Amino acid sequence: MKKFDRNDDSVVVVIGSGAGGGTLGNELAQKGVKVVCLEAGARLDFTRDFANDEWGMFGRMAWLDKRTTSGSWLVARDFPNLPAWICKTVGGTTVHWAGASLRLREHELKARTTYGSIAGANLLDWPLSLAELEPYYAKAEAKMGVTRTNGIPGLPPCNNFKVMAAGAKKVGYKQVHTGRMAINSKPRDGRNSCRQLGFCFQGCRMGAKWSTLYTEIPHAEQTGNFEIRPQSHVLRIKHDKTGKVDSVVYADKNGEKQRQKARIVCIAGNSIESPRLLLNSASSTFPDGLANSSGQVGRNYMRHLTASVYGIFDKPVNMYRGTTMAGIISDESINDPARGFVSGYEMETIALGVPFVAAFLLPGSWGRDFASLMEAYDHMAGMWIVGEDMPQESNAVTLHSSEKDPYGMPVPNVHYDDHANDLAMRRHAFQAGTNVYEAVGATRIVETPPYPSTHNLGTNRMSEKAANGVVNKWGQAHDIKNLFVSDGSQFTTGGAENPTLTIVSLEIRQADYIAGQMSKNNI
Amino acid sequence: MSKARFNRRQFLESSGRTLAASSLTAYLPAIAAGEIKFENLDDYTATVLIRVCRVMFPHDELNDSYYSTCVEGLDQKAVDDGNLAELLAQGVKKLDGTSAGKFLEMDEAGQTRMLTSMEGTPFFKTIQGHVVVALYNNPKVWPHFGYEGASYPFGGYLERGFDDIDWLPAD
Numbered sequence: 001m002k003k004f005d006r007n008d009d010s011v012v013v014v015i016g017s018g019a020g021g022g023t024l025g026n027e028l029a030q031k032g033v034k035v036v037c038l039e040a041g042a043r044l045d046f047t048r049d050f051a052n053d054e055w056g057m058f059g060r061m062a063w064l065d066k067r068t069t070s071g072s073w074l075v076a077r078d079f080p081n082l083p084a085w086i087c088k089t090v091g092g093t094t095v096h097w098a099g100a101s102l103r104l105r106e107h108e109l110k111a112r113t114t115y116g117s118i119a120g121a122n123l124l125d126w127p128l129s130l131a132e133l134e135p136y137y138a139k140a141e142a143k144m145g146v147t148r149t150n151g152i153p154g155l156p157p158c159n160n161f162k163v164m165a166a167g168a169k170k171v172g173y174k175q176v177h178t179g180r181m182a183i184n185s186k187p188r189d190g191r192n193s194c195r196q197l198g199f200c201f202q203g204c205r206m207g208a209k210w211s212t213l214y215t216e217i218p219h220a221e222q223t224g225n226f227e228i229r230p231q232s233h234v235l236r237i238k239h240d241k242t243g244k245v246d247s248v249v250y251a252d253k254n255g256e257k258q259r260q261k262a263r264i265v266c267i268a269g270n271s272i273e274s275p276r277l278l279l280n281s282a283s284s285t286f287p288d289g290l291a292n293s294s295g296q297v298g299r300n301y302m303r304h305l306t307a308s309v310y311g312i313f314d315k316p317v318n319m320y321r322g323t324t325m326a327g328i329i330s331d332e333s334i335n336d337p338a339r340g341f342v343s344g345y346e347m348e349t350i351a352l353g354v355p356f357v358a359a360f361l362l363p364g365s366w367g368r369d370f371a372s373l374m375e376a377y378d379h380m381a382g383m384w385i386v387g388e389d390m391p392q393e394s395n396a397v398t399l400h401s402s403e404k405d406p407y408g409m410p411v412p413n414v415h416y417d418d419h420a421n422d423l424a425m426r427r428h429a430f431q432a433g434t435n436v437y438e439a440v441g442a443t444r445i446v447e448t449p450p451y452p453s454t455h456n457l458g459t460n461r462m463s464e465k466a467a468n469g470v471v472n473k474w475g476q477a478h479d480i481k482n483l484f485v486s487d488g489s490q491f492t493t494g495g496a497e498n499p500t501l502t503i504v505s506l507e508i509r510q511a512d513y514i515a516g517q518m519s520k521n522n523i
Numbered sequence: 524m525s526k527a528r529f530n531r532r533q534f535l536e537s538s539g540r541t542l543a544a545s546s547l548t549a550y551l552p553a554i555a556a557g558e559i560k561f562e563n564l565d566d567y568t569a570t571v572l573i574r575v576c577r578v579m580f581p582h583d584e585l586n587d588s589y590y591s592t593c594v595e596g597l598d599q600k601a602v603d604d605g606n607l608a609e610l611l612a613q614g615v616k617k618l619d620g621t622s623a624g625k626f627l628e629m630d631e632a633g634q635t636r637m638l639t640s641m642e643g644t645p646f647f648k649t650i651q652g653h654v655v656v657a658l659y660n661n662p663k664v665w666p667h668f669g670y671e672g673a674s675y676p677f678g679g680y681l682e683r684g685f686d687d688i689d690w691l692p693a694d
Contacts, residue, residue, distance in 0.1 A: 051675075052674055052675050053673065054660070055656060156685075157686060158680075159684075159686060159688040162688050162691055163688065163691065166692060195678060195681045196679045196680040196685040197674045197675055197679040197680065198674055198679075198680065199673075199675070206675075206679075315690045316688075320670060321671075321674075321680035321684055322680055322685040353670060354664075354665055354668050354670040355656065355660040357659075358656070358658070358659035358660075359655055359656065359659075364651065366579040366638075366655075367578075367581070368581055368635075370580070374580075374659070375582065375668070377669060377670060378668060378669030378670065440692060
């Protein structure tokens with residue numbers, strides 16, 4: 001396997017190996033660009049290390065480094081030190097994601113224009129159009145093997161989906177199917193097809209679900225242009241006298257500090273760690289942090305309007321048999337302000353095992369009533385709501401004033417208040433989900449508050465003008481031309497679609513741009 | 524609520540239903556006889572905590588051994604957390620120290636009121652946070668809830684009922 005010298009200043013350093021970093025690293029390596037990928041987590045082998053064990057895999061894969069929370073969101077009450085449910089492992093959160101692969105819609109990319117001026121919302125149109133993104137969406141869908149694209153059949157309907165679909169039909173919803181999923185319905189790309197294990201969140205033991213761990217990263221390694229260094233936690237990005245970034249400092253697996261020189265640095269640490277790293281890299285030249293002349297680094301934190309609805313029925317459902325996210329209702333994913341809010345939401349099945357239902361159904365609950373819900377576990381069907389939340393400048397990832405990590409760097413605080421639009425949408429979604437399940441006989445409904453965020457977005461957002469965002473339409477920092485953001489923190493707004501497909505598409509596109517700029521010696 | 528199913532009935536037979544309605548005293552002899560040993564908690568504290576676990580997550584068909592296992596986990600956590608045993612012992616004293624009498628002598632409604640009054644305390648939150656994982660993450664209780672656990676060793680559910688629901692309306 002290729003190894004690069006730490007003093008090799010011709011390499012592109014990619015920080016993170018998930019949907020953003022893993023994809024970008026491979027795309028660059030395929031073009032002959034030399035890449036060092038620094039990943040904070042360890043490397044697991046899906047054929048050996050992945051177990052159908054909810055808490056066991058959570059302990060092995062989740063990002064559990066200390067984080068704090070503030071704000072009125074329920075996550076701060078229910079999970080004060082776990083604002084996000086994302087991963088610290090090679091492959092990042094692509095080991096955990098459920099596979100839903102949806103394109104952003106035209107109106108979602110033009111949020112400011114479509115929704116107008118919303119009090120308290122820091123809305124902006126994306127600096128790129130759907131037409132510009134479409135060719136990259138097509139490449140991403142082909143790469144990931146998304147069902148219902150490229151002639152790939154949909155996955156078969158499981159019990160949990162059948163309940164939701166039957167209710168949807170009664171309610172009158174039309175856009176209902178088993179989803180566009182980056183899960184093989186047939187063997188493809190040297191990977192198995194899905195055997196309906198469940199446990200998609202615990203790492204796919206079949207390798208049927210796309211994850212950079214066993215696709216992009218080994219493909220990149222085969223080029224001889226790519227080195228991944230697991231257990232390499234980046235602490236700081238350094239720059240030269242001209243203000244260009246020139247190296248990164250990281251803690252290796254022994255906790256020793258190392259410095260890797262770089263021609264270009266691309267940050268893909270997810271929407272909490274990426275802004276944290278920029279803020280922690282403040283210098284006398286950049287006292288507010290790197291790429292932060294706009295003051296927007298860490299701001300406009302979005303997490304999707306999430307919530308879940310569980311219905312309890314007289315007869316068994318056994319929702320846990322089959323894929324975690326087994327289908328979708330898209331009828332509510334429109335902008336219809338007559339509903340009392342702008343933008344919309346997707347309804348997607350979700351299924352958890354007994355251990356996670358106990359912890360996440362109604363966090364903190366106990367007593368007879370809660371126990372009676374657990375008694376009905378196998379009679380339960382579940383859906384997750386993914387809606388667009390409003391970007392707010394005050395919803396922000398900031399550096400904690402006193403708490404430090406083991407390397408002496410301030411830990412991140414994640415502040416979030418629901419916007420009135422978010423609250424109105426969540427109320428609507430709870431009712432819509434209730435209607436679906438009651439239409440097929442649910443005797444009891446549980447409205448589950450948000451889980452820790454898996455869709456973390458917006459904290460280094462793209463903007464046309466340098467004054468109101470962190471990066472341009474290529475993910476390149478407005479302030480520093482050899483510094484890129486390569487994850488969901490680029491999102492100008494969140495849309496109502498699961499973000500991974502868009503992240504992968506943006507990184508295929510960004511790789512084209514970086515390679516082109518390198519060959520022209522512009523960076 | 525949910526009807527008994529084949530797997531649940533099987534489970535009940537194997538788990539000894541006669542214990543299902545057991546009062547806590549069924550466990551005092553077990554502790555006294557040294558069948559269950561606690562390293563950091565005294566026997567009385569442990570006994571009260573077993574009851575606390577049950578009142579927090581009451582499943583009448585689960586016998587006390589499952590709740591005892593939760594307290595054994597707390598006892599083990601106390602090895603690494605020097606303050607935990609004291610926190611638990613003091614909490615138990617508070618549960619016993621009101622005009623309502625000793626916790627173990629209260630009925631379930633009274634015990635629930637006592638625990639409600641302590642919601643939000645470190646004592647309560649420590650136990651609740653531990654037990655909600657320790658109880659429901661124990662594979663031995665899963666059959667009671669109709670949950671089959673790991674499926675990979677059995678080839679997933681593709682041929683084992685992933686789509687076997689048969690009661691939905693046809694139209």
